[in-house]
Amino acid sequence: MFLNREAELTSLQQRFDDNNAEFIIVYGRRRVGKSELIDQFIIKNTGVRILAREETKGLQLKEFSSELTAFFGDTHLSSVVFPDWDAIFSYIRSYKNKRVIIACDEFPYLVNEDPSLLSVIQYHWDTWLKDSHLFLIVCGSSISMMEEMTMRYESPLFGRRTGQYLIKPLRFTDILEHFPDFNTAVKHYAVFGGTPAYIFKAEKDKDIYENIISRILSEDSILFRDTEFILMSEVSEPRYYFSILRSIAEGNTTPSKISQMTGLERSTVSKYLQVLMNLQLIIREIPAGEPLKSKKGQYFLSDNYFAFWFRYVYPYVKSIEMGNGRSLCVEEVKPTLQAYIGRKFEGCIEDLLWKFNASGLLPFRFHSCSRWWMKEHEIDLIAFSDTDVLFCEVKWQEKVNAEKVYANLLVKSNVFLSYHPEFRDKHYLVIAKTFTQESGIASDKVHIWNTTSLEEMYRRCRP
Numbered sequence: 001m002f003l004n005r006e007a008e009l010t011s012l013q014q015r016f017d018d019n020n021a022e023f024i025i026v027y028g029r030r031r032v033g034k035s036e037l038i039d040q041f042i043i044k045n046t047g048v049r050i051l052a053r054e055e056t057k058g059l060q061l062k063e064f065s066s067e068l069t070a071f072f073g074d075t076h077l078s079s080v081v082f083p084d085w086d087a088i089f090s091y092i093r094s095y096k097n098k099r100v101i102i103a104c105d106e107f108p109y110l111v112n113e114d115p116s117l118l119s120v121i122q123y124h125w126d127t128w129l130k131d132s133h134l135f136l137i138v139c140g141s142s143i144s145m146m147e148e149m150t151m152r153y154e155s156p157l158f159g160r161r162t163g164q165y166l167i168k169p170l171r172f173t174d175i176l177e178h179f180p181d182f183n184t185a186v187k188h189y190a191v192f193g194g195t196p197a198y199i200f201k202a203e204k205d206k207d208i209y210e211n212i213i214s215r216i217l218s219e220d221s222i223l224f225r226d227t228e229f230i231l232m233s234e235v236s237e238p239r240y241y242f243s244i245l246r247s248i249a250e251g252n253t254t255p256s257k258i259s260q261m262t263g264l265e266r267s268t269v270s271k272y273l274q275v276l277m278n279l280q281l282i283i284r285e286i287p288a289g290e291p292l293k294s295k296k297g298q299y300f301l302s303d304n305y306f307a308f309w310f311r312y313v314y315p316y317v318k319s320i321e322m323g324n325g326r327s328l329c330v331e332e333v334k335p336t337l338q339a340y341i342g343r344k345f346e347g348c349i350e351d352l353l354w355k356f357n358a359s360g361l362l363p364f365r366f367h368s369c370s371r372w373w374m375k376e377h378e379i380d381l382i383a384f385s386d387t388d389v390l391f392c393e394v395k396w397q398e399k400v401n402a403e404k405v406y407a408n409l410l411v412k413s414n415v416f417l418s419y420h421p422e423f424r425d426k427h428y429l430v431i432a433k434t435f436t437q438e439s440g441i442a443s444d445k446v447h448i449w450n451t452t453s454l455e456e457m458y459r460r461c462r463p
């Protein structure tokens, strides 16, 4: 089942229907679903996606010559190998009035073999491609290389692209479609995250622990090694990045704590954090209501699977290689996994609130939603418009005493309100798997939702 990507597909389709020349950059982390997105776009229209391989220029030209001549139906040219990229573009030129998509996947492999390809594309774009009807896509997995090759000022392609799509992992609300029930979806999203190639490796009818053992804590599983592989393909000094990511995964979320834990200089940590943010591997969160430049920012791993990997795999690689995955799961994962899922559950709820917000299912429409903290106080989510604010506490627990949680939330919300008196209407939301008592306090301003009610509301948002 192909999930979501509606925004990207709609936008690509609009461009296609406009009939102008396009030069589109599609990029994003490995396994995130770039090729599948392009294939879905091509299925609805006409086009070809050619996958470049890490091989010599001669073999790459052979592959592109044969794929392109086959696509355009030039059987008499089937054994021709164009001698260089210039000749390939000159060949394509004879089809400049056709509305077809030509997508080159793993584009950096071609440029690494022949950097002059960038200038060749620049020349052809400037002289005829820009006035053609061709729809070109170049796609690549290394975010840093794709940005350097196609978007930086120094690149010959700077200013030529007509659009770029940074493909991000799927969200919890997409994953919900795939799993048989809400709680199973939460557990699997918390561990496997939204990267399609990871989450779809989990068997949806299997217990989460069994999936962790067979899909992650086994030496032969692709997930076991993939994080290392992705990081090493993006950065030249992986040692420091690994230390920083591990430190964040263990709960050190500020530059000073990361510096203390890793022994790296503060200035070095700041530099590396910036690179990790550019690579979409970490995010910087600021407390709700704070300005963007606030000094209170904290860093988190942006992807649930990366967070899981650094917490439960990286420190135990040797043991897993020795075949101890099952006992590791019993001794290390089982005692702490529910607390771990609890923190990720907050992210699931944030996704859901945005969905409910878009469908008008909340008491007001908010324009901002994030966590808030100040000294010893912390609120899981605060969503607000110019006039209304919603305080939300999220518990990944059964039989929660709603009244007690609400009373505590009220105290913390008053601290927030003492700094932000501008809100006219206040709303409260307590979420848990199940509650012991809820009827007494629920009102039009106080909402108590268990996971069954969340699931029902989500169904109401679906088209």
Ligand SMILES: Nc1ncnc2c1ncn2[C@@H]1O[C@H](COP(=O)(O)OP(=O)(O)OP(=O)(O)O)[C@@H](O)[C@H]1O
Binding pocket: 001, 002, 003, 004, 005, 028, 029, 030, 031, 032, 033, 034, 035, 036, 037, 140, 141, 196, 197, 200
């Ligand atoms: N939106 C989606 N819904 C369902 N499955 C998906 C989706 N996107 C991708 N997949 C599946 O996830 C796997 C990885 O996707 P894909 O190969 O497109 O990723 P990629 O970003 O191109 O990866 P790489 O960088 O490794 O080439 C494939 O099996 C694909 O079918």
